[in-house]
Amino acid sequence: MGERIAARRLTQLQLANAARVSYATVRAVERGARRPSDDVLEALAAALGIDAARCAPAARV
Numbered sequence: 001m002g003e004r005i006a007a008r009r010l011t012q013l014q015l016a017n018a019a020r021v022s023y024a025t026v027r028a029v030e031r032g033a034r035r036p037s038d039d040v041l042e043a044l045a046a047a048l049g050i051d052a053a054r055c056a057p058a059a060r061v
Helices: 002-007 012-019 023-031 038-048
Strands: none
Touching: 012 023, 012 038, 023 038
16 A cells, blocks of 8 residues: 555555544554554545555455
């Protein structure tokens, strides 16, 4: 997800604010320390302006 954030020129904090999720959640998801819930994944994708399927983990179909 980090490359998508960089492509949009957003900081993690800006993405968190835009998605209305915590900064800690964005950091943990980007590091791979936490799998996002479907709601968080949808919120992050919407904030990035992409389809959630493009950033879903491979195991989650």
